[in-house]
Amino acid sequence: MTTGGVTTGGVTTGGVTTGGVTRPPDPALPRLLLVECPGLEAPDEDDGGEHLRRFGRVVEALSSVCPWVDAVRPGVCTLPIKGPTRYFGTEEAVVAQVAETVAAALDLNGGVPDGDVRLGVAEGVFAAVLAAGTGMVVPAGETGRFLAPWPVDVLGDPELAGVLVRLGLSTLGRFAAVPAADVLARFGASGVRGHRIARGLDGELPGYRVAGMGARVVAALGRALALQDRQPEFWGGASAADERAGEALTALQRRLGTEAVLVPVLEGGRGPADRCRLVPWSPTAAAPEQKTKAQRRKAPKAPSEPPWPGRLPPPAPAQVTAGHRLIEVELVDAAGVPVVVTARGLLTEEPARLSVGGGPWTPVAAWSAPWPVEERWWSRARRRAARLQVLTTDGAARLLVTERGRWRIEAAYD
Amino acid sequence: MVCEHMFVPSSTPRLQRLAERVRPTAASRTCLLPVLPPIAALLPDGGLRRGTVVRCAGEGAPSLAMAVAAGPSAAGSWCGMVGLDEVGVLAAAGYGLDLDRLVVVHAAPAEWAVAAAVLVDGIDLVVLAPPRYARPAAARTLAARARDRDAVVLVVGERPGFPAELELAVETARWHGLAEGAGRLQSRRVTVVARGRGSAVRPVRQELWLPTATGKVAAA
Numbered sequence: 001m002t003t004g005g006v007t008t009g010g011v012t013t014g015g016v017t018t019g020g021v022t023r024p025p026d027p028a029l030p031r032l033l034l035v036e037c038p039g040l041e042a043p044d045e046d047d048g049g050e051h052l053r054r055f056g057r058v059v060e061a062l063s064s065v066c067p068w069v070d071a072v073r074p075g076v077c078t079l080p081i082k083g084p085t086r087y088f089g090t091e092e093a094v095v096a097q098v099a100e101t102v103a104a105a106l107d108l109n110g111g112v113p114d115g116d117v118r119l120g121v122a123e124g125v126f127a128a129v130l131a132a133g134t135g136m137v138v139p140a141g142e143t144g145r146f147l148a149p150w151p152v153d154v155l156g157d158p159e160l161a162g163v164l165v166r167l168g169l170s171t172l173g174r175f176a177a178v179p180a181a182d183v184l185a186r187f188g189a190s191g192v193r194g195h196r197i198a199r200g201l202d203g204e205l206p207g208y209r210v211a212g213m214g215a216r217v218v219a220a221l222g223r224a225l226a227l228q229d230r231q232p233e234f235w236g237g238a239s240a241a242d243e244r245a246g247e248a249l250t251a252l253q254r255r256l257g258t259e260a261v262l263v264p265v266l267e268g269g270r271g272p273a274d275r276c277r278l279v280p281w282s283p284t285a286a287a288p289e290q291k292t293k294a295q296r297r298k299a300p301k302a303p304s305e306p307p308w309p310g311r312l313p314p315p316a317p318a319q320v321t322a323g324h325r326l327i328e329v330e331l332v333d334a335a336g337v338p339v340v341v342t343a344r345g346l347l348t349e350e351p352a353r354l355s356v357g358g359g360p361w362t363p364v365a366a367w368s369a370p371w372p373v374e375e376r377w378w379s380r381a382r383r384r385a386a387r388l389q390v391l392t393t394d395g396a397a398r399l400l401v402t403e404r405g406r407w408r409i410e411a412a413y414d
Numbered sequence: 415m416v417c418e419h420m421f422v423p424s425s426t427p428r429l430q431r432l433a434e435r436v437r438p439t440a441a442s443r444t445c446l447l448p449v450l451p452p453i454a455a456l457l458p459d460g461g462l463r464r465g466t467v468v469r470c471a472g473e474g475a476p477s478l479a480m481a482v483a484a485g486p487s488a489a490g491s492w493c494g495m496v497g498l499d500e501v502g503v504l505a506a507a508g509y510g511l512d513l514d515r516l517v518v519v520h521a522a523p524a525e526w527a528v529a530a531a532v533l534v535d536g537i538d539l540v541v542l543a544p545p546r547y548a549r550p551a552a553a554r555t556l557a558a559r560a561r562d563r564d565a566v567v568l569v570v571g572e573r574p575g576f577p578a579e580l581e582l583a584v585e586t587a588r589w590h591g592l593a594e595g596a597g598r599l600q601s602r603r604v605t606v607v608a609r610g611r612g613s614a615v616r617p618v619r620q621e622l623w624l625p626t627a628t629g630k631v632a633a634a
Contacts, residue, residue, distance in 0.1 A: 241538070242515075245492040248536025249517060255528060262518045264503040276503040278518055313598055315629035316504035318477045325500075350595065366592040368599075389599050391592050395473045397599050411502065413589075413599055414476040 029203040031140060032078040033094060034128035035062065035102055036118040041075035051075070052220035054106065059217055061105035065097055071213035072125060072204075081121055091137060095119055122146060124203025130154065144200050148173025155194040156205060160187060172198040184283070189250065192283060206243030249281050276320075317399055317411035326408035329400060330355045331364075331390070341386045341402050345372045354392055356409065362392040370402075447538060447566055449485035450510060452633040456582055456608040456620050462486060462539075465561040467577060469569045472584030474604055477505065477624050479541050479570045481631035482582065484510030486539050486566070494519060494533040497526055497543035498570065508629025527552040534565045543570040550575035580610035584624075591627070601627045603634050 040055040052074060059077050062069045066079040084094045102117050120132030123143040130150060131138050138146040150172045152161045164187070169175045176198035178186075183195045196202040253261045262278035321327070331339045333349035340348045347370060353361040373385040385403045387410065392398075397413035446461030454460045462468065462482070470479040476498065483506075487493045492515045495501055499520050507513050517537075521529035523545045533540045534556065544553070553576040560567045569576050584604045591600025601623050608618040621634035 241490055241492060244536040245515070245517075246536075248494075248532055251535070252519065252529060252532045255532060256519070256521055256525060260520045260529075262520060264513050264516060264518070266503070266507075266513065278503070278520075281517055314508065315599070315601070315625040315627065316502055316508055318474075318480065318502045318505045319500045320502045320504075321500050347595070366589075366594055366597075368592060368597060369595060389592060391589055391599070395587050395589075397589050397592075397602075413602070414474055 029124035029127075029143070029200060031081050031121065031123050032125060032128045033081040033084075033091075033098060034072075034076065034078045034120050034122075034125065034132045035098060036120075036129070036132045037075045037102070037106070038116065038118070039075070041073075049220045052216060056217040056221040058102055058105045060221065061101045062098065065094070065101055071217050073208065073210040073213060076129070078125060078128060091121060095121065095137060123200065124197075125208065126197050126202075126204045127200075129208075144176075147198060147200070148176070152194070152198075155197065156207075157190045157194065160190050160194060163187065176200075189246070189283060206240060209240065211240050246283055250283060253281065315413070318414040319412040321410055321412075326401070326410060327357050329357070329398075329407045329409055331400065331407045338405070339407075340405055341370045341388075345370055345386060347388075351390060354390060362394055362396070364390055365393045366391040373401075445564060447486035447491060448489045449482060450488075450631060452620070452622055452631050453482050453485060455633070456606055456618055457580070458608075458610060458618075462566045463579070464538075464564040464566060466579040467557045467560060467567045467569060469573065469576060469578040469581040470583075471572050471581060472606075473587045474584045474602065474624055475570050476501065476543075477509070477602075478582060478584060478604075478606065479568045480506045480509040480511060481622075481624060482568060483539055483541055484631070487511040487515055491515065491538035492517065492536075493539045493541060494537045495541045496521055496529045496533065497523075497545070498541060505625070505629060508625060509631055527556060530556050530567065531559055534560050534563050534567065537565065539566050539568065541568045541570060544573055544576065546573075548573060548575060553577065578610075580608060583607050583609070585619075587624075601625060 035058070037055065037058060040051045040058070055071070055075055055077075059069050059071050062077065062079060066084045068083070069077055069079050071077045079098075081091055081094055084097075085091050088094045088097055099117065099119055106117070118132040118135060120128050120130070120134070120136055120138075122128040122131040122136075122138040123140075127138065127143045127147055131146065136146075148171060151170060152164045152172060152175055154172070155161060164170065164175055169178065175195060178195065180195065180199070183191050187195070193202065193205060197205060249261050258280045261281045263281045265277045265279050266275065331351050332353050333339060334352040336353075337349055339351050342348060347367075351364045351367050354364055355361050368389040370386040370388050373387065385401060388400045388402065388407075390398050390400055398409050399411040399413070400407050401410040402408075445464040446459055447464060448461050449457060457463075462485075468482070470476075470482065472478075480501075483493050488510050490512075493511060494517045496519045498518065501518060503513065503516070503518075506516065517533075519529045519533065526542065526544050526548065530540055530542050530544075540560070542556075553573070556567065557577050559565075569578060583606065585607050587602055587604045589599055589602050591597050602625060604622050604624045606620050606622055606624075608620070623630075623632045623634050626632045
């Protein structure tokens, strides 16, 4: 077991394989300047929103330093320090500017002093809160070393802390050195969350952030602010919604089995069923907060130009049948002769009627030209396949696939 | 004051209907899940009221449900699907669902109620295609649970036994772009009618592209 100074903060690991899915490396956590006004943390029910209004003025004033102020919870906000540093020259200059701005914003409102203001700089909200407690600017990349000596109590779960301390894992650094694979079984979900914090993989503990703070601040001020409710994923923290969802999904997997609770993974492929795979949800793999904005942008979100054979174009079908469950259909011309795709990829007859799974005939209203399935696949499998969109008069639009004279439904445009 | 969180569902349908009618709408208006603009025009509150059941029916009901779910999903809500084992995830992404917060539950037909109930506990939005023989009692239990947990259940398909505050029904649908042996399915123009209780007594009609040529939803 390693002691004290394990450096893990901001360290990116290689691709992580979870349940057969390779994830990209975890991005480094954003470097944040955190502003904490302890005097403004009181619940706003007590004073008709006055605390929230005062906090709003602080946030508003700070947005002159940086437009990306994130109101995390009453009395606590952060801003990414990288951008302002480029403008002000050094991080120290930004901290000084922010200190001055906050002081001015609070003084302007006169009367009762709001107590001290704490500032801290570190990677991730969790570390920045600890840094603010001692007024520290943690050097870039040193957040792991900074976190390591802190007692595990700071994870905010006394029960977990008790267990860890009994095992001699009394500091975040020692806890971080425990192999991730052992953590879930030994310390449960709360252990996994704390472990990810200790390793610098997550930036904030679920439950710390108060949802909708940006909107509440705007409401309290009664005027528009150049401020958006930041999505937690920008900041490397799990939102309360993700936390609640995670608990429900874990419970559901216990009830129905791991394989019953699935999340989508997009990948390249020939047909609609190949382009997206559903894989069992896992508490660590399915953490949306780990993705940076840049990664999201790169993710193949919209089915714009799928690399399907013959480039089956968008829009994508609303229902896609898995390979082994394809339903057979009969497609015939007006005389009842089965429609076949020729070797040159043409239809032998004009489709007139369609019967699904031996059911009643429905007249065909329109159909596409056949899309031949990728050539290489043909030759390797020594078979000829093609896709055809067919619209019947009842309004049902389907994607059929034909092979060796058999037609089956691959997808439906419900 | 009667508040929806304090409302205990009665086993008597008539009492329940009455209770639903006296539930204050002004208070519930503050807890709406946001929807995409073309969908907002259909909803009496301009968003999905938490704690309610909304039915999507008619041709293209699965697509309509995805388009309705896209707004909350894009705004950060998790979306869970039950009974839609073969959902086209690419289509869902096209409508705007955030795939990072989408979970598809493959439950056996007999387990739909369990699956939906557990999801409702932790997820804002559950899209549910219950089996045709779903017991009305189980449906009412789920509706009460959704109300209690401030979740929204979107029921896909005609399920008369399912109590729904609002029904969004595709009345007419017409595909564009496909001809006899030429073209391709490009876009579908639909008329959706919203019928409901309370603030949605008067039916509202909206023409939509569901989907557009790029797989989105748009007002027609």
